[in-house]
Amino acid sequence: MNHCMFDGIGAMEFVNSWGEVARGLPLSIPPYLDRSILKARDPPKIEFVHKEFADIEDKSSTNTLYEDESMVYRSFCFDPEKLKSLKSKAMEDGVLDSCTTFEVLSAFVWIARTKALKMLPEQETKLLFAVDGRAKFNPPLPKGYFGNGIVLTNSVCQAGELTEKPFSCAVSQIQNAIKMVTDSYMRSAIDYFEVTRRPSLACTLLITTWSRLSFHTTDFGWGEPVLSGPVSLPEKEVILFLSHGFERRNINVLLGLPAPVMKIFHDLMMQI
Numbered sequence: 001m002n003h004c005m006f007d008g009i010g011a012m013e014f015v016n017s018w019g020e021v022a023r024g025l026p027l028s029i030p031p032y033l034d035r036s037i038l039k040a041r042d043p044p045k046i047e048f049v050h051k052e053f054a055d056i057e058d059k060s061s062t063n064t065l066y067e068d069e070s071m072v073y074r075s076f077c078f079d080p081e082k083l084k085s086l087k088s089k090a091m092e093d094g095v096l097d098s099c100t101t102f103e104v105l106s107a108f109v110w111i112a113r114t115k116a117l118k119m120l121p122e123q124e125t126k127l128l129f130a131v132d133g134r135a136k137f138n139p140p141l142p143k144g145y146f147g148n149g150i151v152l153t154n155s156v157c158q159a160g161e162l163t164e165k166p167f168s169c170a171v172s173q174i175q176n177a178i179k180m181v182t183d184s185y186m187r188s189a190i191d192y193f194e195v196t197r198r199p200s201l202a203c204t205l206l207i208t209t210w211s212r213l214s215f216h217t218t219d220f221g222w223g224e225p226v227l228s229g230p231v232s233l234p235e236k237e238v239i240l241f242l243s244h245g246f247e248r249r250n251i252n253v254l255l256g257l258p259a260p261v262m263k264i265f266h267d268l269m270m271q272i
Helices: 008-022 062-068 080-091 101-116 159-164 167-179 183-196 259-269
Strands: 071-078 124-132 150-158 204-209 238-244 250-258
Touching (some): 062 250, 071 080, 071 259, 101 238, 150 183, 250 259
Parallel strands (some): 124 204, 204 238
């Protein structure tokens, strides 16, 4: 799997189509293969500040931790009760009108990882996550678009601000990052990416969520899978949200951290 080819939705549709072919069925979602509809403009027209690609100075020596310590990989299960508790915590001060599971879980994990890495209060930290742009483009992308229909959005703040302010503040930052994604913003990001090619991941957490991808429906002729998910994480900065369990209402948070950091992170996870 390579993001140069497709995003999670494209991958899901491909695997499910593969299953349909294996069972002798017509494709329920034929692929739309013209990727040129999202090509960069010539010349590029960068209309927004794209902090998702910006370098951050590692004042807290987090990279040294990753280099000097052995990595430990773990998963943490958030059942509906824990997720409900996080939403209640986010809403308790009355600042937010509403919040989603993704928003509160992302905020909680971002805060816990920042604390576990013992980032300095003045250290800038960046949260990256993908937003599906298929319906947000104008016009919307055709059904079955086989390529990358996502855009990375971001929130950047100081570690001290993230860890010391009320939980609702972190959730609000994520909500604002989602609202930022419009057709003009995405096309500006495409042009920016054409110039820079790769986002910087220094002092960054990149959350990718598979909880809405229906790999669990894939059937090659011998029934649906018991479990679906990647066998490894692509980068040390990446955390994966993967749904599982009865009616897929639980979310597993998969990540890797340096061994001493993972111990602190584990303790913070148990505080819900």
